[in-house]
Amino acid sequence: MSQIGREIIASLQELHDVLESGEPLEKHFTIRHYVVPAEPSEYDGSAVRGVRDRYKMSQAIFARFLCVSVDTVQSWEQGRRKPSPIARRLLDEMVANPEHYQTRFSEMAAPKDPKAASAEPNHEARLSKNVKGTGKPRAGVARRTASR
CATH class of the missing domain: 4.10.910 (30s ribosomal protein s13; domain 2)
Structure with missing residues:
Protein backbone atom coordinates (compact mmCIF):
# COMPACT_ATOMS: atom_id res chain seq x y z
CA MET A 1 0.00 0.00 0.00
CA TYR A 34 -20.15 28.01 6.90
CA VAL A 35 -23.42 29.56 5.90
CA VAL A 36 -23.53 30.11 2.16
CA PRO A 37 -26.67 31.38 0.47
CA ALA A 38 -28.12 28.76 -1.82
CA GLU A 39 -28.44 31.13 -4.77
CA PRO A 40 -26.93 34.54 -5.49
CA SER A 41 -29.25 37.53 -5.83
CA GLU A 42 -31.02 38.29 -9.08
CA TYR A 43 -29.72 41.28 -11.06
CA ASP A 44 -31.72 43.08 -13.72
CA GLY A 45 -30.18 45.69 -16.01
CA SER A 46 -30.57 48.60 -13.61
CA ALA A 47 -29.09 46.59 -10.72
CA VAL A 48 -26.00 45.67 -12.77
CA ARG A 49 -25.65 49.31 -13.84
CA GLY A 50 -26.06 50.36 -10.19
CA VAL A 51 -23.12 48.21 -9.09
CA ARG A 52 -20.97 49.52 -11.94
CA ASP A 53 -21.96 53.13 -11.19
CA ARG A 54 -21.22 52.65 -7.49
CA TYR A 55 -17.57 52.09 -8.39
CA LYS A 56 -17.54 54.72 -11.17
CA MET A 57 -16.35 52.19 -13.75
CA SER A 58 -16.75 52.22 -17.49
CA GLN A 59 -18.35 49.19 -19.08
CA ALA A 60 -14.92 48.22 -20.42
CA ILE A 61 -13.21 48.24 -17.01
CA PHE A 62 -16.19 46.53 -15.34
CA ALA A 63 -16.17 43.84 -18.04
CA ARG A 64 -12.44 43.33 -17.67
CA PHE A 65 -12.76 42.97 -13.90
CA LEU A 66 -15.56 40.41 -14.27
CA CYS A 67 -13.68 38.57 -17.06
CA VAL A 68 -16.51 39.06 -19.55
CA SER A 69 -16.83 41.03 -22.76
CA VAL A 70 -18.13 44.59 -23.00
CA ASP A 71 -20.96 43.17 -25.11
CA THR A 72 -21.92 40.93 -22.20
CA VAL A 73 -22.06 43.85 -19.76
CA GLN A 74 -24.12 45.83 -22.27
CA SER A 75 -26.50 42.86 -22.68
CA TRP A 76 -26.93 42.65 -18.91
CA GLU A 77 -27.55 46.37 -18.53
CA GLN A 78 -30.02 46.46 -21.41
CA GLY A 79 -31.90 43.44 -20.04
CA ARG A 80 -31.18 41.20 -23.04
CA ARG A 81 -29.31 38.69 -20.88
CA LYS A 82 -29.01 37.90 -17.20
CA PRO A 83 -25.66 37.53 -15.44
CA SER A 84 -24.53 33.97 -14.76
CA PRO A 85 -24.71 32.66 -11.18
CA ILE A 86 -20.95 33.15 -10.68
CA ALA A 87 -21.15 36.75 -11.94
CA ARG A 88 -24.15 37.38 -9.67
CA ARG A 89 -22.24 35.96 -6.69
CA LEU A 90 -19.35 38.37 -7.40
CA LEU A 91 -21.82 41.25 -7.78
CA ASP A 92 -23.28 40.26 -4.40
CA GLU A 93 -19.80 40.43 -2.88
CA MET A 94 -19.19 43.84 -4.47
CA VAL A 95 -22.46 45.12 -2.96
CA ALA A 96 -21.78 43.56 0.46
CA ASN A 97 -18.15 44.75 0.75
CA PRO A 98 -17.86 48.14 -0.97
CA GLU A 99 -14.88 49.29 1.12
CA HIS A 100 -12.88 46.22 0.17
CA TYR A 101 -13.58 46.56 -3.55
CA GLN A 102 -13.06 50.32 -3.61
CA THR A 103 -9.64 49.76 -2.05
CA ARG A 104 -8.85 47.01 -4.57
CA PHE A 105 -9.91 49.16 -7.51
CA SER A 106 -7.86 52.09 -6.22
CA GLU A 107 -4.82 49.81 -5.94
CA MET A 108 -5.39 48.54 -9.47
CA ALA A 109 -5.69 52.10 -10.82
CA ALA A 110 -2.57 53.41 -9.11
CA PRO A 111 0.60 52.91 -11.16
CA LYS A 112 3.25 50.86 -9.37
CA ASP A 113 6.01 53.28 -10.39
CA PRO A 114 4.69 56.76 -11.26
CA LYS A 115 7.74 57.63 -13.40
CA ALA A 116 7.48 54.41 -15.40
CA ALA A 117 3.74 54.81 -15.81
CA SER A 118 3.99 58.32 -17.20
CA ALA A 119 6.59 57.17 -19.71
CA GLU A 120 4.53 54.14 -20.75
CA PRO A 121 1.98 55.10 -23.46
CA ASN A 122 -0.16 51.94 -23.25
CA HIS A 123 -1.51 51.54 -19.72
CA GLU A 124 -3.92 48.62 -19.80
CA ALA A 125 -6.55 50.03 -17.47
CA ARG A 126 -7.25 53.13 -15.42
CA LEU A 127 -10.22 53.44 -13.14
CA SER A 128 -10.27 57.21 -13.15
CA LYS A 129 -8.86 59.99 -15.26
CA ASN A 130 -9.55 63.69 -15.37
CA VAL A 131 -11.79 65.03 -18.08
CA LYS A 132 -9.58 67.30 -20.13
CA GLY A 133 -9.65 70.86 -18.89
CA THR A 134 -12.20 70.34 -16.09
CA GLY A 135 -10.10 68.74 -13.37
CA LYS A 136 -13.11 66.52 -12.61
CA PRO A 137 -12.79 62.73 -12.57
CA ARG A 138 -14.60 60.64 -15.13
CA ALA A 139 -15.39 56.93 -15.34
CA GLY A 140 -12.64 54.43 -16.16
CA VAL A 141 -10.86 54.17 -19.46
CA ALA A 142 -9.71 50.90 -20.97
CA ARG A 143 -6.87 50.66 -23.43
CA ARG A 144 -5.57 47.61 -25.15
CA THR A 145 -1.85 47.03 -25.37
CA ALA A 146 0.02 45.98 -28.47
CA SER A 147 0.57 42.54 -26.93
CA ARG A 148 -3.13 41.67 -27.19
Whole structure:
Protein backbone atom coordinates (compact mmCIF):
# COMPACT_ATOMS: atom_id res chain seq x y z
CA MET A 1 0.00 0.00 0.00
CA SER A 2 1.21 3.52 -0.77
CA GLN A 3 2.09 6.09 1.88
CA ILE A 4 -0.99 8.16 1.08
CA GLY A 5 -3.16 5.05 1.33
CA ARG A 6 -1.76 4.31 4.81
CA GLU A 7 -2.42 7.94 5.87
CA ILE A 8 -6.02 7.77 4.65
CA ILE A 9 -6.65 4.51 6.49
CA ALA A 10 -5.05 5.89 9.67
CA SER A 11 -7.19 9.03 9.49
CA LEU A 12 -10.35 7.00 8.96
CA GLN A 13 -9.41 4.78 11.91
CA GLU A 14 -8.90 7.88 14.06
CA LEU A 15 -12.34 9.19 13.03
CA HIS A 16 -13.89 5.81 13.79
CA ASP A 17 -12.28 5.71 17.24
CA VAL A 18 -13.51 9.23 18.11
CA LEU A 19 -17.04 8.40 16.93
CA GLU A 20 -17.00 5.20 18.97
CA SER A 21 -15.80 7.06 22.11
CA GLY A 22 -18.73 9.48 21.94
CA GLU A 23 -16.46 12.49 22.47
CA PRO A 24 -17.24 15.65 20.54
CA LEU A 25 -15.50 15.74 17.16
CA GLU A 26 -14.34 19.32 17.92
CA LYS A 27 -12.10 17.94 20.65
CA HIS A 28 -10.03 16.02 18.10
CA PHE A 29 -10.60 17.72 14.76
CA THR A 30 -10.91 21.23 13.39
CA ILE A 31 -14.57 21.76 12.59
CA ARG A 32 -15.73 24.77 10.59
CA HIS A 33 -19.29 25.77 9.83
CA TYR A 34 -20.15 28.01 6.90
CA VAL A 35 -23.42 29.56 5.90
CA VAL A 36 -23.53 30.11 2.16
CA PRO A 37 -26.67 31.38 0.47
CA ALA A 38 -28.12 28.76 -1.82
CA GLU A 39 -28.44 31.13 -4.77
CA PRO A 40 -26.93 34.54 -5.49
CA SER A 41 -29.25 37.53 -5.83
CA GLU A 42 -31.02 38.29 -9.08
CA TYR A 43 -29.72 41.28 -11.06
CA ASP A 44 -31.72 43.08 -13.72
CA GLY A 45 -30.18 45.69 -16.01
CA SER A 46 -30.57 48.60 -13.61
CA ALA A 47 -29.09 46.59 -10.72
CA VAL A 48 -26.00 45.67 -12.77
CA ARG A 49 -25.65 49.31 -13.84
CA GLY A 50 -26.06 50.36 -10.19
CA VAL A 51 -23.12 48.21 -9.09
CA ARG A 52 -20.97 49.52 -11.94
CA ASP A 53 -21.96 53.13 -11.19
CA ARG A 54 -21.22 52.65 -7.49
CA TYR A 55 -17.57 52.09 -8.39
CA LYS A 56 -17.54 54.72 -11.17
CA MET A 57 -16.35 52.19 -13.75
CA SER A 58 -16.75 52.22 -17.49
CA GLN A 59 -18.35 49.19 -19.08
CA ALA A 60 -14.92 48.22 -20.42
CA ILE A 61 -13.21 48.24 -17.01
CA PHE A 62 -16.19 46.53 -15.34
CA ALA A 63 -16.17 43.84 -18.04
CA ARG A 64 -12.44 43.33 -17.67
CA PHE A 65 -12.76 42.97 -13.90
CA LEU A 66 -15.56 40.41 -14.27
CA CYS A 67 -13.68 38.57 -17.06
CA VAL A 68 -16.51 39.06 -19.55
CA SER A 69 -16.83 41.03 -22.76
CA VAL A 70 -18.13 44.59 -23.00
CA ASP A 71 -20.96 43.17 -25.11
CA THR A 72 -21.92 40.93 -22.20
CA VAL A 73 -22.06 43.85 -19.76
CA GLN A 74 -24.12 45.83 -22.27
CA SER A 75 -26.50 42.86 -22.68
CA TRP A 76 -26.93 42.65 -18.91
CA GLU A 77 -27.55 46.37 -18.53
CA GLN A 78 -30.02 46.46 -21.41
CA GLY A 79 -31.90 43.44 -20.04
CA ARG A 80 -31.18 41.20 -23.04
CA ARG A 81 -29.31 38.69 -20.88
CA LYS A 82 -29.01 37.90 -17.20
CA PRO A 83 -25.66 37.53 -15.44
CA SER A 84 -24.53 33.97 -14.76
CA PRO A 85 -24.71 32.66 -11.18
CA ILE A 86 -20.95 33.15 -10.68
CA ALA A 87 -21.15 36.75 -11.94
CA ARG A 88 -24.15 37.38 -9.67
CA ARG A 89 -22.24 35.96 -6.69
CA LEU A 90 -19.35 38.37 -7.40
CA LEU A 91 -21.82 41.25 -7.78
CA ASP A 92 -23.28 40.26 -4.40
CA GLU A 93 -19.80 40.43 -2.88
CA MET A 94 -19.19 43.84 -4.47
CA VAL A 95 -22.46 45.12 -2.96
CA ALA A 96 -21.78 43.56 0.46
CA ASN A 97 -18.15 44.75 0.75
CA PRO A 98 -17.86 48.14 -0.97
CA GLU A 99 -14.88 49.29 1.12
CA HIS A 100 -12.88 46.22 0.17
CA TYR A 101 -13.58 46.56 -3.55
CA GLN A 102 -13.06 50.32 -3.61
CA THR A 103 -9.64 49.76 -2.05
CA ARG A 104 -8.85 47.01 -4.57
CA PHE A 105 -9.91 49.16 -7.51
CA SER A 106 -7.86 52.09 -6.22
CA GLU A 107 -4.82 49.81 -5.94
CA MET A 108 -5.39 48.54 -9.47
CA ALA A 109 -5.69 52.10 -10.82
CA ALA A 110 -2.57 53.41 -9.11
CA PRO A 111 0.60 52.91 -11.16
CA LYS A 112 3.25 50.86 -9.37
CA ASP A 113 6.01 53.28 -10.39
CA PRO A 114 4.69 56.76 -11.26
CA LYS A 115 7.74 57.63 -13.40
CA ALA A 116 7.48 54.41 -15.40
CA ALA A 117 3.74 54.81 -15.81
CA SER A 118 3.99 58.32 -17.20
CA ALA A 119 6.59 57.17 -19.71
CA GLU A 120 4.53 54.14 -20.75
CA PRO A 121 1.98 55.10 -23.46
CA ASN A 122 -0.16 51.94 -23.25
CA HIS A 123 -1.51 51.54 -19.72
CA GLU A 124 -3.92 48.62 -19.80
CA ALA A 125 -6.55 50.03 -17.47
CA ARG A 126 -7.25 53.13 -15.42
CA LEU A 127 -10.22 53.44 -13.14
CA SER A 128 -10.27 57.21 -13.15
CA LYS A 129 -8.86 59.99 -15.26
CA ASN A 130 -9.55 63.69 -15.37
CA VAL A 131 -11.79 65.03 -18.08
CA LYS A 132 -9.58 67.30 -20.13
CA GLY A 133 -9.65 70.86 -18.89
CA THR A 134 -12.20 70.34 -16.09
CA GLY A 135 -10.10 68.74 -13.37
CA LYS A 136 -13.11 66.52 -12.61
CA PRO A 137 -12.79 62.73 -12.57
CA ARG A 138 -14.60 60.64 -15.13
CA ALA A 139 -15.39 56.93 -15.34
CA GLY A 140 -12.64 54.43 -16.16
CA VAL A 141 -10.86 54.17 -19.46
CA ALA A 142 -9.71 50.90 -20.97
CA ARG A 143 -6.87 50.66 -23.43
CA ARG A 144 -5.57 47.61 -25.15
CA THR A 145 -1.85 47.03 -25.37
CA ALA A 146 0.02 45.98 -28.47
CA SER A 147 0.57 42.54 -26.93
CA ARG A 148 -3.13 41.67 -27.19
